[in-house]
Amino acid sequence: MIPARMKAVLLLGHGGFEQLQLRDDVPVPVPQAGEVLIRVGAAAVNNTDINTRIGWYSKSVEGATDAVTEAAGASDDGAWTGTALGFPRIQGTDACGRIVAVGHGVPPQRLGERVLVDPVLRPIGAPAGYFASECNGAFAEYTCAPAENAFRVDSALTDVELASFPCSYSTAENLLERSHVGRDQIVLVTGASGGVGSAAVQLARRRGATVIALADPSKAEQVRRLGAARVLGRSADLVAELGAESVNVVIDVVGGSQFPALLEVLKRGGRYAVSGAIAGPIVSLDLRTLYLKDLQLIGGTIQDRDVFGHLIGYIERSEIQPLVAASYPLAEICAAQEAFLAKRHVGKIVLVP
Helix, strand or coil: CCCCEEEEEEECCCCCHHHEEEEEEEECCCCCCCEEEEEEEEEECCHHHHHHHHCCCCCCCCCCCCCCCHHHHCCCCCCCCCCCCCCCECCCCCCEEEEEEECCCCCHHHCCCEEEECCEECCCCCCCEECCCCCCCCCECEEEEEHHHEEECCCCCCHHHHHCCHHHHHHHHHHHHHCCCCCCCEEEECCCCCHHHHHHHHHHHHCCCEEEEECCHHHHHHHHHHCCCEEECCCCCHHHHHCCCCEEEEEECCCHHHHHHHHHCEEEEEEEEECCCCCCCCCCCCHHHHHHCCCEEEECCCCCCHHHHHHHHHHHCCCCCCCEEEEEEHHHHHHHHHHHHHCCCCCEEEEEC
């Protein structure tokens, strides 16, 4: 039985927590041609949820994500694509659930499948977008997604555990793939206790790389258990600790003032891959370091098509493990985001509708 109305959290505009409104009278979406309707079992919290809410993606914002005032959110370029976001919007990029209805052209045999949603939308003839940004997402009891984005997953993990994977792990895997991380390489991962960082530690170890991680000292032991060979503090003097030209690849989600040191510790021909800038998006770059060392700078947002399918395989073969710090009822989304922003956790925080 699919109800006519559902519980969902609406983002009413850019700003503070007051912009998140829990409603129980939101119409259940109807799957269009090529889409499936998913009953959401769990949906994780990501940096992009907060960044979008506060308008951090606007070019007018230059500070760290935790330094942006709520007033800075009023922007017509506050979506991650650099355009205006349509409101109200249901956020929630990480979706785990079951298919309960299908649109025209989708085989009815898919009904009942347990799925994870690939967050990258690739409409034919249009720019790529992101689930829960260019369309409504999973902070609700039901959500629609393109059938090709709903990947069947066969796993004994709970919905909460599975919801920790899609956005962070596919982002990390994409960065590792684009920077050609392989066996016996040395990889430096910043923000290693967060969602993407902790995923990158696991996934780099899966590839046979040696991982050096940057994290708060209080979280060092947990990060080591994920596979890091060495854990340094977030503000460590990297050149003094590691030596210049000592690592093959940097996986960065932090940015900020440490950016020059990250390039200094890269070996000649090394690769720097980035998918976040929680410490600040404006960095200092000496172009001589870039070209004299033959470095590659790699951005990663739109994942390559094969990445999510590979991730499903890793999950089903138990080659990677979920890392859930806490779960909250959907009604407590503000408390969940406050806990996320406090950065005292390791891994993911998940909402359950």
